[in-house]
Amino acid sequence: MHPNTDGVPDVRAIVTSLAAEAASLEARVRRLREEITEVNARLAAVDDTLRRLPGLALPNVIDE
Template sequence: MPPSTDRQTDPVAVSASLAAEAALLEGRLSLLREAIEAVDARIDAVSEALGLRYSVTGPAEGEPRSGEAGDTRPGRSKSRRP
């Protein structure tokens, strides 16, 4: 059976290809992080405009956390991405 023409067996070519793909993925990750930050900022701005005291980082002092007794606000993820 002849060797597959789809596979690269040259380690240098494979390494270069993987490095290029990693760089592309890092660029996409950066764009996604920026988009998440923009959405978080918009959520905070809208919350502030509506007079809500809850932010992405957590409830205000003395307020129950999402899911605790007495909490009637819609749930939001409080975790921040690195």
């Protein structure tokens, strides 16, 4: 006879679901870090371009 499992959560399904969600979140974090790196590079390029304009004095606010 099989034990009564009514109302008992399926632990295997829960763990599988959480593992899939964790993998998805880790991938999203990697993509966001890559995008932040790209934005920082563009900001640095714009900062450099602005500093090269004649007669424009900008404070040094971007960490390199």
